[in-house]
Amino acid sequence: MHGISSDLHSEFEQYFFPSKNFIGKRKCHTYGILTPDDKENAQRLGREELTGVILRLLGAWGDPLSQLYRSMSQDQNQDFNHYSSNKALEISDMVHELTDGVTKMAEKMKLLGVLGNTVGYISSESLVPSAAFSFYKQGELNSMDHNDLLYCFRRDSNKVKNYLRILKCTTLPELDC
Numbered sequence: 001m002h003g004i005s006s007d008l009h010s011e012f013e014q015y016f017f018p019s020k021n022f023i024g025k026r027k028c029h030t031y032g033i034l035t036p037d038d039k040e041n042a043q044r045l046g047r048e049e050l051t052g053v054i055l056r057l058l059g060a061w062g063d064p065l066s067q068l069y070r071s072m073s074q075d076q077n078q079d080f081n082h083y084s085s086n087k088a089l090e091i092s093d094m095v096h097e098l099t100d101g102v103t104k105m106a107e108k109m110k111l112l113g114v115l116g117n118t119v120g121y122i123s124s125e126s127l128v129p130s131a132a133f134s135f136y137k138q139g140e141l142n143s144m145d146h147n148d149l150l151y152c153f154r155r156d157s158n159k160v161k162n163y164l165r166i167l168k169c170t171t172l173p174e175l176d177c
Helices: 002-016 039-044 047-059 062-074 078-111 130-137 143-171
Strands: none
Touching: 002 078, 002 143, 039 143, 047 078, 047 143, 062 078, 062 143, 078 143
16 A cells, blocks of 8 residues: 555656755644654554554645546546556555554454554544545545545555554564564
8 A cells, every 4th residue: 555655656656746946845634633654653652552643644644635536537637647546546445455454453453452442543624634635525536636645645655554564563572563
């Protein structure tokens, strides 16, 4: 998932911003989700807290990725966006599958007593401040919005990848991570 999002972000920037002089503030809608800022802090979190962070990040991306797919598939740059909208749809499907998988894993871990009952699925509306999320819901995404979304998703998918790796290694130490 992170690899595809990185590829799509790079391709998008090369196509729309070939000068690579893009400087600006990113509008990440997930800024309100508290996440560990490095590996050591992520490792200090308990399994429940880390699983909760993973679910909050994944839950926050369902609607924006669907919006990105719809916007890209309707955009006039057909030569770029047909291919890219397919990637956006693939990423959206991966997020839904991963969310379902992490939720099922958390439920099994609860049954085994590895996690408490405080971890559960969290809807994206309860995670993201409405002002931060509102520009995605307007229906009119431009190239800068696409770029911001792709940048933010690449960042968040890398966090999810790393947190899942830490969770796996702390839950199953016999894997010798």
